[in-house]
Amino acid sequence: MAGPVARLGRAYDRLFAAAYDPVLAGPERAGLGRARDTLLAGVSGDVLEIGAGTGANLAHLPSAGLTSLLLVEPSAPMRRRLARRVRERADVLPGDTRVVAGHAAALPVEDGSVDTLVSTLVLCSVPDLAAAIAELRRVIAPDGRLLLLEHVAGHGRTRTLQRAVDPAWRVVARGCRLVRDTRTALDRGGFDTSDVADWTLPGGGFTGPALLGTARPR
Ligand SMILES: C[S@@+](CC[C@H](N)C(=O)[O-])C[C@H]1O[C@@H](n2cnc3c(N)ncnc32)[C@H](O)[C@@H]1O
Numbered sequence: 629m630a631g632p633v634a635r636l637g638r639a640y641d642r643l644f645a646a647a648y649d650p651v652l653a654g655p656e657r658a659g660l661g662r663a664r665d666t667l668l669a670g671v672s673g674d675v676l677e678i679g680a681g682t683g684a685n686l687a688h689l690p691s692a693g694l695t696s697l698l699l700v701e702p703s704a705p706m707r708r709r710l711a712r713r714v715r716e717r718a719d720v721l722p723g724d725t726r727v728v729a730g731h732a733a734a735l736p737v738e739d740g741s742v743d744t745l746v747s748t749l750v751l752c753s754v755p756d757l758a759a760a761i762a763e764l765r766r767v768i769a770p771d772g773r774l775l776l777l778e779h780v781a782g783h784g785r786t787r788t789l790q791r792a793v794d795p796a797w798r799v800v801a802r803g804c805r806l807v808r809d810t811r812t813a814l815d816r817g818g819f820d821t822s823d824v825a826d827w828t829l830p831g832g833g834f835t836g837p838a839l840l841g842t843a844r845p846r
Contacts, residue, residue, distance in 0.1 A: 640802075641703055641704070641705050641706075641802070642705045644703075644705070644802055645682065645703060645705035645706045645708075645709060646705070648681060648682050648706070648709075649682055649684070649709075652684065654831055655829065655830045655831045655832070656684070658830035658831050659830035660829065660830055661688070663777055663827070663840055664684070664685055664688040664748065664777065665688050666840075667688075667748070667775050667776075667777055667840060667841070668685060668688045668689050668690065668746070668775065669690060670744075670773070670775070670842070671689055671690060671693065671694060671744050671746065671775065672690075672693040672694060672695075672743060672744060673693075673694070673695050673743025673744055673769075673772075674695050674696045674698075674741065674742055674743045674744070675694055675695075675696065675697045675698070675742070675743065675744045675745075675746065676697075676698045676700065676735065676737060676742045676744075676745055676746070676767065677697070677698070677699050677700065677745075677746040677747070677748075678700050678732040678735070678745070678746070678747050678750050678760075678764075679700070679701060679702075679732065679747065679748075679749070679750030679753065679754075680699035680700065680701045680706075680710055680727070681701060681703075681706050681709075681710065681749075682706055682709040682710055682713065683699070683709065683710040683713035683714065684748070685746060685748060686713050686714065686717050686721070687717070689720075689721070691720055694721075694722045695722060695724070695743075696722055696724035696725070696726075697721060697722050697724070697725040697726070698725075698726050698728065698736075698737065699714070699725070699726065699727045699728070700728055700729075700730040700731075700732070700735060700736075701727065701728075701729070701730070702729060702730060702731050703802075704729070707727055707729060710727050711727045714727055731754070731760075732747075732750065732751075732754045732760035732763060732764070733754065733755075733756060733759040733760045733762075733763050734763065735763055735764075735766075735767050737767050738767070739766055739767065740766075740767070740768065740769050740770060740772075741767060741769065742767045742768050742769060742772055743769050743772050743773070744772060744773050744774075744775060745764055745767070745768055745772065745773070745774040745775065746774075746775045747764070747774065747775070747776055747777075747778065748775075748776070748777040748778070749777065749778065749779065750778070751776075751778045751808065751810050751813075752778060752779055752780075752804045752805050752806070752808055752810075753801075753802065753803045753804045753805070755803065757808060757810065757813050758813060758816075758817060761813055761814055761816075761817035761818075761819070762817055764817075764819075765817055765818045765819065765845060768845050769845075770845060772844070772845065773842050773843070773844055774814075774819060774842065774843040774844070774845075775841075775842055776810075776814075776824055776839055776840065776841060776842070776843055777827075777838065777839070777840050778810050778838060778839045779806075779829050779832060779835045779836070779837060779838045780808055780809065780810045780811065780837050780838060780839055781806065781807040781808055781809050781837065782834075782836065782837035783837075786834065786836070786837060787807070789834050790806035790807050790834050791806075791807055793806060793834055794806045794807055797834075806834055806835065810839060811824065811839060814843055818845060818846050819843040819844065819845060819846060820843060820844045820845070820846045821839075821841075821843045823841050823842045823843070823844070824839050824840070824841035824842065824843055825839070825840050825841045826838070826839065827839060827840035
């Protein structure tokens with residue numbers, strides 16, 4: 629029988645999923661949506677998105693060029709919203725579009741089989757960043773691309789503020805970390821990040837420092 633902590637966790641998961649789109653509506657209008665458009669314009673081939681959430685990226689995918697789309701998401705309440713959005717957009721998504729339960733560190737695909745990986749606002753939340761990056765490196769095709777939009781650790785006073793807020797933020801934002809040096813982790817994990825720009829998430833505050841662009845396997 630589920631204990632009270634597990635029940636509370638599941639109730640918070642449902643609340644988080646319900647609040648996600650309303651909370652992001654302002655940043656999406658302020659530039660996050662445009663950044664998704666720019667980032668995803670080049671999506672093609674067999675595509676795998678980790679932490680697809682409520683499906684915020686679906687409306688920003690190009691209407692041609694995708695062969696298949698695999699949407700991996702661990703949270704059941706997020707997945708329900710995602711599946712609904714997939715159904716609503718079935719006429720413009722590839723026929724082979726699937727929503728599956730799963731984590732970035734254990735992807736249900738063969739080595740070197742994914743042409744385009746998509747990770748937007750996810751690598752901050754994976755429990756083990758190096759393990760997730762190793763898995764992305766395993767599944768990406770030799771000439772594949774990893775499209776990234778991720779908030780990361782900043783510098784100076786921003787980093788000091790992030791360190792102070794991080795313990796509470798982790799709890800409120802379901803494991804999200806403010807102080808990750810994701811570029812260094814990607815470089816160490818076998819990706820070339822020279823086409824990944826430093827960026828600022830609109831309305832981000834302590835989640836402002838960000839990365840935006842395309843990493844490639846080295
Ligand atoms: C901030 S939301 C981002 C959702 C979506 N990618 C977007 O751009 O709006 C983070 C998502 O990552 C998912 N997530 C958390 N841990 C994960 C993991 N280990 N592997 C894959 N996804 C994860 C969460 O359930 C959540 O849906």
